[in-house]
Amino acid sequence: MAPPPPPTNTVPSTARPSHVLRPHHILILWILRAGLHPLDENELPEKFTLALHRTLLDEIAEVKPPRSYWDIHGDICKVAQTVPESFDVRELVRDLSTLAHAFQTPEQLSDFMRVLQDLYVDADDDDLARFSRRSLFGYFCHRCFVSFRKLSISGVARLHQDFLAWLKFKADARFITPPGYAPIRKDIITNGESSEQAAGIIVPNQAIDYQLFKTKYDKREYATAETYALFMKGVITGDSNIANEGLRRFFEQKFHEGSDSGLRQHAMLNLARMYYLRRETVACRKTLEEAVTTARTAGDNATLQHCTSLLHRLPILPTERGKKPIINEIQPQMHPLEILHDAKKLLIVEHQQPLTAAYEKIMQAIGLYDHYIDVQGGLFTESEQYAQHAVQSLVWNFFGCSKLARVEEDIVIAFTEYGSQDNTRLTVQLNRAYDKARQGKYDSAIAGLLEPDVWRGLHITDYNLWAGEIWHILALRASRRGQQRQLREYLVPRRPDIDYAARDYQWSKDHPIGSLIRDPLHDVLMMRRADHAHTSVDQLLTALWHAEYQGRYALYRTAVVLLADVGLEFGMSKWSRRILDEVMPQVMSENDQEQKGFALFTLARCVIAAGDSSQDALTESIGYLEEAERCFGELDMFVAQMDVQFLLSVVHHNLGAEAQRDEVAQRHEETRVKREEAHACVVEGWIEETWTLVADVGIAIASR
Numbered sequence: 001m002a003p004p005p006p007p008t009n010t011v012p013s014t015a016r017p018s019h020v021l022r023p024h025h026i027l028i029l030w031i032l033r034a035g036l037h038p039l040d041e042n043e044l045p046e047k048f049t050l051a052l053h054r055t056l057l058d059e060i061a062e063v064k065p066p067r068s069y070w071d072i073h074g075d076i077c078k079v080a081q082t083v084p085e086s087f088d089v090r091e092l093v094r095d096l097s098t099l100a101h102a103f104q105t106p107e108q109l110s111d112f113m114r115v116l117q118d119l120y121v122d123a124d125d126d127d128l129a130r131f132s133r134r135s136l137f138g139y140f141c142h143r144c145f146v147s148f149r150k151l152s153i154s155g156v157a158r159l160h161q162d163f164l165a166w167l168k169f170k171a172d173a174r175f176i177t178p179p180g181y182a183p184i185r186k187d188i189i190t191n192g193e194s195s196e197q198a199a200g201i202i203v204p205n206q207a208i209d210y211q212l213f214k215t216k217y218d219k220r221e222y223a224t225a226e227t228y229a230l231f232m233k234g235v236i237t238g239d240s241n242i243a244n245e246g247l248r249r250f251f252e253q254k255f256h257e258g259s260d261s262g263l264r265q266h267a268m269l270n271l272a273r274m275y276y277l278r279r280e281t282v283a284c285r286k287t288l289e290e291a292v293t294t295a296r297t298a299g300d301n302a303t304l305q306h307c308t309s310l311l312h313r314l315p316i317l318p319t320e321r322g323k324k325p326i327i328n329e330i331q332p333q334m335h336p337l338e339i340l341h342d343a344k345k346l347l348i349v350e351h352q353q354p355l356t357a358a359y360e361k362i363m364q365a366i367g368l369y370d371h372y373i374d375v376q377g378g379l380f381t382e383s384e385q386y387a388q389h390a391v392q393s394l395v396w397n398f399f400g401c402s403k404l405a406r407v408e409e410d411i412v413i414a415f416t417e418y419g420s421q422d423n424t425r426l427t428v429q430l431n432r433a434y435d436k437a438r439q440g441k442y443d444s445a446i447a448g449l450l451e452p453d454v455w456r457g458l459h460i461t462d463y464n465l466w467a468g469e470i471w472h473i474l475a476l477r478a479s480r481r482g483q484q485r486q487l488r489e490y491l492v493p494r495r496p497d498i499d500y501a502a503r504d505y506q507w508s509k510d511h512p513i514g515s516l517i518r519d520p521l522h523d524v525l526m527m528r529r530a531d532h533a534h535t536s537v538d539q540l541l542t543a544l545w546h547a548e549y550q551g552r553y554a555l556y557r558t559a560v561v562l563l564a565d566v567g568l569e570f571g572m573s574k575w576s577r578r579i580l581d582e583v584m585p586q587v588m589s590e591n592d593q594e595q596k597g598f599a600l601f602t603l604a605r606c607v608i609a610a611g612d613s614s615q616d617a618l619t620e621s622i623g624y625l626e627e628a629e630r631c632f633g634e635l636d637m638f639v640a641q642m643d644v645q646f647l648l649s650v651v652h653h654n655l656g657a658e659a660q661r662d663e664v665a666q667r668h669e670e671t672r673v674k675r676e677e678a679h680a681c682v683v684e685g686w687i688e689e690t691w692t693l694v695a696d697v698g699i700a701i702a703s704r
Contacts, residue, residue, distance in 0.1 A: 563579065
């Protein structure tokens with residue numbers, strides 16, 4: 001049966017750049033010959049052979065930067081340990097470990113490359129044929145052989161020298177360029193590459209040897225990805241000059257024989273994305289408007305869709321105050337994450353939408369993602385499929401169902417890659433750390449975020465989020481402990497480039513949060529501190545209505561507790577206890593320590609007031625007060641803990657329990673001392689060390 005005809009080559013010949021030999025190509029060729037040749041006499045175990053195929057396919061595909069010799073050697077040795085009884089495997093691993101002895105001279109390298117033809121030449125008998133030229137392995141061997149034949153004698157010697165140096169190279173390739181991987185310098189005089197350049201080597205201008213065989217394609221310089229990598233480096237390190245220059249150089253390259261590349265809209269879109277990540281909204285908007293016009297002129301509907309979607313993400317202009325955000329409708333070529341981002345818009349309190357609307361958008365994004373991958377043939381990115389779980393965790397937190405939120409977070413943590421630059425995983429880790437800090441586990445939350453697996457793969461934009469979350473945890477701890485000097489004199493001046501509202505951690509009349517629920521609750525709490533909470537009933541009822549309508553039950557419970565507290569001032573003690581009894585099962589099941597402590601303290605006061613300070617009412621309130629004291633003690637909220645201890649001592653005194661009263665009074669004095677010590681402290685040593693470490697991580701990321 002005749003073999004099927006080769007597929008039609010859709011890439012024009014003028015678009016194929018010259019192939020460049022790198023040291024890892026020599027290693028792959030050696031593994032092909034030693035491990036898989038000849039096929040009919042291969043006695044390696046099937047399990048080991050399958051592992052070799054996977055390793056070689058991963059490297060030959062060149063979809064990611066080449067790995068070092070030690071990485072590949074380690075993978076093969078790890079698989080070899082599963083088949084220790086095979087003598088052939090031990091022989092292969094031994095030869096691989098001493099590979100430098102097989103290529104001691106350039107002549108040995110030339111002899112090895114000369115016999116590569118046995119791997120891919122077409123034989124008369126199909127049974128004797130090795131790798132067909134139509135196979136990936138055969139094409140790779142033939143391409144490397146042709147590139148090697150073009151080299152001059154000095155080019156072969158330099159390639160051999162770099163290969164031996166690469167075998168010993170153990171530094172991190174992200175920071176130090178491995179031997180043989182330097183950028184290629186084009187010779188301007190002859191418009192061709194030198195023999196060293198064909199092997200990826202830079203030599204001085206006065207010592208250039210040219211290729212022995214130069215085709216017309218070697219005399220043309222087509223687009224390469226090196227300058228785009230320079231752009232990505234600028235984005236990662238936050239260097240806008242390098243990023244802009246790398247992007248300009250990439251899209252100014254020769255992509256085809258036409259006079260206009262037709263890719264200007266892609267350049268504008270990449271530039272706009274960089275501005276968006278850096279939150280430079282004005283520059284991003286101007287760039288996107290130009291990109292939309294360019295994409296329409298070029299008839300590029302896909303890029304036009306991306307530009308329009310990104311434009312809809314930008315915040316509303318001050319001149320458009322009061323305008324509702326634009327919600328995307330599902331269209332062809334729309335990325336599912338754009339629909340998922342609409343859920344974020346619907347989560348904003350000012351838009352006055354119930355949380356169920358955001359959940360509907362999440363369901364649409366899930367369906368669109370399946371259609372985008374299965375039907376539209378979109379690029380599959382593993383991290384993107386878990387983005388909807390991260391958003392669901394946020395929605396469940398707003399709903400007041402933290403246990404369901406933890407389940408969604410566990411899914412993301414379990415199935416995403418640690419130590420990567422995945423923003424979805426980072427978001428979940430930051431949310432989880434802050435939730436842990438809200439329960440009083442400040443040290444554990446900070447320690448979790450300082451793990452290298454959390455920050456080592458971040459770029460500078462996500463580093464700001466990471467450092468900002470650590471700052472928020474430290475600020476939360478300082479505000480709860482009453483360390484106002486530490487907050488104002490040390491933490492606030494060192495705040496990273498993050499969103500911050502003073503009302504989050506301080507009593508402030510200015511700088512509103514911008515929430516229809518939290519701002520009125522903040523005002524009620526401020527009036528409560530001045531014993532005038534009864535004057536803010538309207539604000540409290542407004543916040544309560546919005547919290548119930550939008551389904552934000554975590555804030556709704558806090559508003560109900562405050563309403564019961566205000567009811568005590570009006571003498572409505574029985575009514576206050578009744579509404580607290582209705583909401584307490586939710587508070588106890590959610591187990592938010594601060595909300596739980598405040599609710600128990602208020603409930604104890606309602607019980608005492610509703611029972612006219614009877615013996616039974618006082619006895620019933622003791623359990624609530626002791627639990628509230630424990631909650632505030634875990635949170636280091638010294639002022640609130642002292643209030644609870646004072647009331648508890650009064651209750652014991654009225655019950656005639658003098659020993660218990662004195663014990664609570666002693667605890668009250670100890671708490672007062674702690675509060676004064678915390679208030680006098682400007683900066684704690686471990687906090688200063690932590691922030692120094694955070695700064696060092698930022699320096700390391702920016703210096704990549």
